[in-house]
Every structure is written in structure tokens, then in C-alpha cells.
Amino acid sequence: MTTRATELLRVVHARPGVTRADAAxxxxxxxxxxxxxxxxLGQAELLAEGPTAPSGARGRPTTALIPHPRGPLIAAASITHEAWRVDVVELGGGTLAGRSAGSQGLGGAEVVAAIGAAVAELRTTFGGRIRGIGISVPGTxxxxxxxxxxxxGWHGVDLAAAWPGAEIFVAGNDATLAASAESHRGLAVGASVALHLRIEAxxxxxVVNGGQVLVGALGAAGEFGHMPFGDPAVACPCGAYGCWGTAVDGSALARLLGHExxxxxxxxxRRIIAATDPQPAAATAIVATALGRGIAGLVNGLDPDLVTLGGLGVDLLAAAPDxxxxxxxxxxMGFRRASPPPVLAARLGDDGPLAGAAEEAWTALLAALA
Ligand SMILES: [Zn+2]
Structure with missing residues (x-):
């Protein structure tokens, strides 16, 4: 393909339904x-044209550029602490099909095998159109x-088993991928520096700097939950003490409420944060305070335009915004208080990690098509 053809596909991917005139x-x-x-690109079964939504503007009619009905697709998968999901995603980010199931009690290899079976079935269903896979995972x-x-408690789980020999195989941390997605298709589009935080377990x-996720020397940047903003007496599963993550998640609520x-x-x-009885509400308030304090530390240090919250951060923002x-x-810091960067619920919500996995895989596929 020519550079122009690749650029055109990138434009349609970023703005599905863009008119031919705007794309030009x-x-x-x-x-x-x-x-x-x-x-x-139509002959190559990559792009098709469809009617545009009537704009009321005068002038010659133009057409909208849309994914080709027989075009390439990506499988986007996400693993969370309680479930897995696989979506089939077309150019432009639209979802054509999906499979999901709970994963409680399963080991890492079993979850990867379940995803692998779903991907194999979807590849058959879509007749070879699925060209690669992106997977979001709750770890490194x-x-x-x-x-x-x-x-x-998962170590060394072989993700490649989800699709051995895949032409395109990308995988990344859920929070990092959600941040990337929020900067591509959510509230952080166009931000100079965006900070995304995601609370799960x-x-x-x-940090997304000028649209680029800061990945770190080892690819493990963004582990903000392991900054020592928490109680120094509390051991974190990561091996450190006093991690901020242990002060803002379900484990913190359970500890405060004396639950196992x-x-x-x-x-x-989610159940505790939604409860309105005095005891859970008091625990939620303590956790919300720990979240707000930590965000202040990060804003002082990183100077972002905005902070977006995903996962349980959305629930906390709804239950205890004050x-x-x-x-x-x-x-x-005092100089920031007049106009602090807003702290907002991420637009992509719980879909952020999966959307980010789809973006990564599509970026790799568009490069492979070029
Ligand atoms: Zn830790």
C-alpha cells in the first residue's frame, strides 16, 4: 500500500464514518x-462507502468512509479479576460480536485456554477475517x-497460548491500555499530559504525554498503586509495605469493616460503595479520602491537564465526590488550587482496557497492511 492509503485507513479508524471530503x-x-x-482500498476489501448522515449543508453530496463488510478484523480480549471477554472489532473500533464468562476459581492457564477456545470459534465464524489479537491483563x-x-497469584502465565502462531499478538496491562484508549477515543483526546488511574484489585x-503512553524502561511504568501512600503496616501482594493500592480498593474496605x-x-x-448504611458509608469515605490525597500527590508531581478514573474509581467518584x-x-500545592486539573470518570468506563487492547492490535495491523 502507499503511504497515502495507510494514512487514509488511519483517518477512517480514528473517525469512523468520516466523509470522503473531510478525509481528503x-x-x-x-x-x-x-x-x-x-x-x-475498496478492491482490496479494506474500505467501503456508505451514505452520510444529512448535515443540511449545501453543496455536492459526499459519502462516508466505513469498514469493508469483508474487511480484516481484530480479536480484543480482556482478563479481569472476575471474568474474561473477547470482542471482534472492526476498523474504526466497532464491535461485531463478543464472548465472555466468569473466571472465578480458574487459574491463569485455564482463563487463557477459555479465551483461546473463544478466539478459535470466532475465527471460524468470521471466515478467516480475524487477523490478530490484543489482550488486556491485570498485571505485567x-x-x-x-x-x-x-x-x-499468577506467575509466568503463557498468554501466547490464546492463539499460537498469531500474525499479530499484542498484550498489555489493563490500566495502561485503558489510559491509551481514553486518550484515543475518550475524554483525554488532545490533552498535553493526561493521567489515568484505574482501581480494580x-x-x-x-501517564499519556502528547498522546504517547509513558511505558518506562522495563515497560512497567504506571504502577502508581505501589507508591507508599498507604498504611506502612499493611503488606501488599507485590512484596512492598504501605502501597497506596491497598488503601483504595476492596481489600481496604474489607480491612476497615473487619471482613475476611x-x-x-x-x-x-462495588456492593460496599453502593451501600448507604453508616458503616459501609464511613469505610467508603475513608477510602475516597485516601484516593483524593494520592491524586493530589500525582498532580503535584506530573502536572497533567486532567485526571480520568476507571474501574472502582468511577464508583467512588459517584458515591463520595466531596x-x-x-x-x-x-x-x-497552593498555586494549583484556583484551577485544579479536573478529576473525571473515564468516558470508556469498564470498556477502557478492552478498547485499548483493540487499539494496540489495530495499530499493529495497520502497520502490517502498509
Ligand atoms: Zn504494592
């Missing part, structure tokens, strides 16, 4: 050349696609 402007090509380009991924998820996140550590820490936390805000403002 965005890649800086005349209408005649664009018509020719769209024709070639090594270069040879081994997953370590300390909160689940523990807390993770990422729950086997379903995310669902448990506690978060009060602690956040109290921890901010």
Missing part, C-alpha cells in the same frame, strides 16, 4: 486522487508474553 482534507489529497484511493507482561498478576494507571478478604474483590467493593475533592484540594 485530513490527508491533504485532492478529491480526484481520494476517489482513486478509495476505489483501490514480559517481552515473551508471560503474564504476572501478583493480586491473583489494587490501583494502576498511566473477599474472593471477588471488585464486586465486593470526600475525594476535599482531600484532593487539601493535598494540592
Amino acid at each position: 482534507r485530513l490527508i491533504g489529497v485532492g478529491t480526484g486522487a481520494t476517489t482513486e484511493l478509495v476505489g483501490r 507482561v514480559s517481552r515473551d508474553l508471560r503474564l504476572d498478576a501478583s493480586n491473583l 489494587g490501583l494502576g494507571g498511566a 478478604q473477599p474472593p471477588d474483590p471488585v464486586s465486593y467493593a 470526600r475525594i475533592d476535599e482531600a484532593y484540594r487539601a493535598g494540592l
Whole structure:
């Protein structure tokens, strides 16, 4: 493919349904050349044209550029502490099909095998159109696609078993992928520096600088939940003491309420945060305060435009916004208080990690098509 053809596919991926006229402007090509380009990409079964939504504007009608009905697809998978899911994602981010199931009590290899079976079935269903896979995981991924998820007690889980020999195989940390997705298709589009935090079992996140996720020297940046903002007496599954993550998640709520550590820490936390009785509400307030204080520390250190919250952060923001805000403002350096960066629920919500996995896989696929 030519560079222009790849650019056109990238434009349609970023803005599905973009008009042919707008796409031509965005890649800086005349209408005649664009018509020719769209024709070639149509023959290659990568792009199709459809009617645009009526805009009321005068002038010659244009068409919308959409994914080809027989075009390539990506399998996007996510593993959480309680479930797995696989979606089939087309150019532009639309979902064509999905499979999911609970994963409680399963080991890492069993979850990967379940995803592998779903992917194999979907590849048959879609007749070879699925060209690669992206997987979001609640832990860190090594270069040879081994997953370590300390909160689940999983070590060295072979992710590649989900699709042995896949042409495109990408995998990454859930919070990092959610941050990337929020910067591509959510509230952080166009931000100079965006901070995304995601609470599930523990807390993770990422800094996105000018649209680029800061990955770190080892690819393990963003483990903000393991900054020592918590109680120094509390041991974290990561091996350290006093981790912030242990002060803001379901384990923190259970400790405050004198409950056993729950086997379903995310669902448990959602139930507690939603409860209005005085005891759970008081525990939620303490956790919300710990969250707000930590966010202040990160904002002081990183100077982001905005902070987006995913996972249980959304629940805490809905249940105790004043506690978060009060602690956040109290921890901010004085000069920031007049107009602090907003702390907002991520637009992509719980879909963020999966959307990020789809983005990563599509980025790799578009590069492979070029
Ligand atoms: Zn830790």
C-alpha cells in the first residue's frame, strides 16, 4: 500500500464514518486522487462507502468512509479479576460480536485456554477475517508474553497460548491500555499530559504525554498503586509495605469493616460503595479520602491537564465526590488550587482496557497492511 492509503485507513479508524471530503482534507489529497484511493482500498476489501448522515449543508453530496463488510478484523480480549471477554472489532473500533464468562476459581492457564477456545470459534465464524489479537491483563507482561498478576497469584502465565502462531499478538496491562484508549477515543483526546488511574484489585494507571503512553524502561511504568501512600503496616501482594493500592480498593474496605478478604474483590467493593448504611458509608469515605490525597500527590508531581478514573474509581467518584475533592484540594500545592486539573470518570468506563487492547492490535495491523 502507499503511504497515502495507510494514512487514509488511519483517518477512517480514528473517525469512523468520516466523509470522503473531510478525509481528503485530513490527508491533504485532492478529491480526484481520494476517489482513486478509495476505489483501490475498496478492491482490496479494506474500505467501503456508505451514505452520510444529512448535515443540511449545501453543496455536492459526499459519502462516508466505513469498514469493508469483508474487511480484516481484530480479536480484543480482556482478563479481569472476575471474568474474561473477547470482542471482534472492526476498523474504526466497532464491535461485531463478543464472548465472555466468569473466571472465578480458574487459574491463569485455564482463563487463557477459555479465551483461546473463544478466539478459535470466532475465527471460524468470521471466515478467516480475524487477523490478530490484543489482550488486556491485570498485571505485567514480559517481552515473551508471560503474564504476572501478583493480586491473583499468577506467575509466568503463557498468554501466547490464546492463539499460537498469531500474525499479530499484542498484550498489555489493563490500566495502561485503558489510559491509551481514553486518550484515543475518550475524554483525554488532545490533552498535553493526561493521567489515568484505574482501581480494580489494587490501583494502576498511566501517564499519556502528547498522546504517547509513558511505558518506562522495563515497560512497567504506571504502577502508581505501589507508591507508599498507604498504611506502612499493611503488606501488599507485590512484596512492598504501605502501597497506596491497598488503601483504595476492596481489600481496604474489607480491612476497615473487619471482613475476611473477599474472593471477588471488585464486586465486593462495588456492593460496599453502593451501600448507604453508616458503616459501609464511613469505610467508603475513608477510602475516597485516601484516593483524593494520592491524586493530589500525582498532580503535584506530573502536572497533567486532567485526571480520568476507571474501574472502582468511577464508583467512588459517584458515591463520595466531596470526600475525594476535599482531600484532593487539601493535598494540592497552593498555586494549583484556583484551577485544579479536573478529576473525571473515564468516558470508556469498564470498556477502557478492552478498547485499548483493540487499539494496540489495530495499530499493529495497520502497520502490517502498509
Ligand atoms: Zn504494592
